[in-house]
Amino acid sequence: MRIIRASLLICLIGVIAGGCSSTPSQQPRFAEVDADGNGYVNWPEYRKAFPDTNKNAFLTTDEDSDERLDISEFRAGIGVSF
Ligand SMILES: [Ca+2]
Numbered sequence: 001m002r003i004i005r006a007s008l009l010i011c012l013i014g015v016i017a018g019g020c021s022s023t024p025s026q027q028p029r030f031a032e033v034d035a036d037g038n039g040y041v042n043w044p045e046y047r048k049a050f051p052d053t054n055k056n057a058f059l060t061t062d063e064d065s066d067e068r069l070d071i072s073e074f075r076a077g078i079g080v081s082f
């Protein structure tokens with residue numbers, strides 16, 4: 001029991017520190033979605049990564065309404081929209 005608890009704790013620490021490598025994320029990473037590598041995800045890049053989404057979801061995610069997502073907007077957005 002103690003061993004199970006210890007390994008759970010290690011996994012939890014791993015999640016906090018950047019994710020367990022044994023549980024790959026289903027969500028695309030920001031760098032993959034940002035196809036042109038300019039540091040922002042625009043609507044065409046977003047739609048390509050999330051074909052089932054609509055522009056309303058993109059605009060909701062775009063907190064400062066500059067029609068592009070920086071990494072913090074992107075991370076917050078995929079956290080709430082899925
Ligand atoms: Ca881009």
Ligand SMILES: [Ca+2]
Nearest residue numbers: 064066068069
């Ligand atoms: Ca923005």
